[in-house]
């Protein structure tokens with residue numbers, strides 16, 4: 129699909145606007161609705177679509193439209209920043225040493241390390257469409273990545289943030305996010321694990 133969009137832009141209408149960078153499913157910049165489903169254009173093969181019909185390409189939903197297929201991603205990244213998506217450790221490792229982690233502990237959050245921040249999940253969520261204040265699946269996925277990291281000391285802070293009225297409890301478990309994720313992340317499961325951690329007090 130990305131090649132088709134390039135062909136249109138370069139040979140038919142140079143004003144067509146869309147984001148893309150890597151063209152290999154890594155940068156996350158070309159999420160869009162293709163035939164009504166959120167996908168990455170660069171990972172969507174035309175041969176897998178029904179080409180007996182026109183292919184409909186639209187901007188992802190729930191974020192302010194800027195032009196053609198480009199939306200304003202700032203509300204999405206504002207929620208991402210709010211969950212503190214970085215390692216916060218109260219201690220420093222010994223000089224020259226790494227923060228050691230067992231294979232078992234690393235496995236607990238392996239799935240959520242794969243996020244490329246494409247927003248396909250958040251912009252497929254009906255709650256996010258109607259309530260732009262909801263943190264959305266991607267922010268929760270990225271909180272999950274650190275909440276369950278044994279080297280991190282700020283899990284409780286993130287759980288407090290996500291226990292907010294615009295946090296995890298807005299999720300209605302519709303699974304749109306899991307279906308939309310081009311990385312195959314079990315997004316709904318990650319949200320459920322964060323909910324359980326809040327109820328357990330982590």
Ligand code: SF4
Pocket residue numbers: 156242243244245246247248249250265266269308309310311312313315
């Ligand atoms: S969880 Fe998946 S769909 Fe959501 S932003 Fe990350 S990579 Fe994209």
Ligand code: FES
Pocket residue numbers: 147148149150151152153154155156157158168169170171
């Ligand atoms: S262009 Fe980078 S993920 Fe598609």
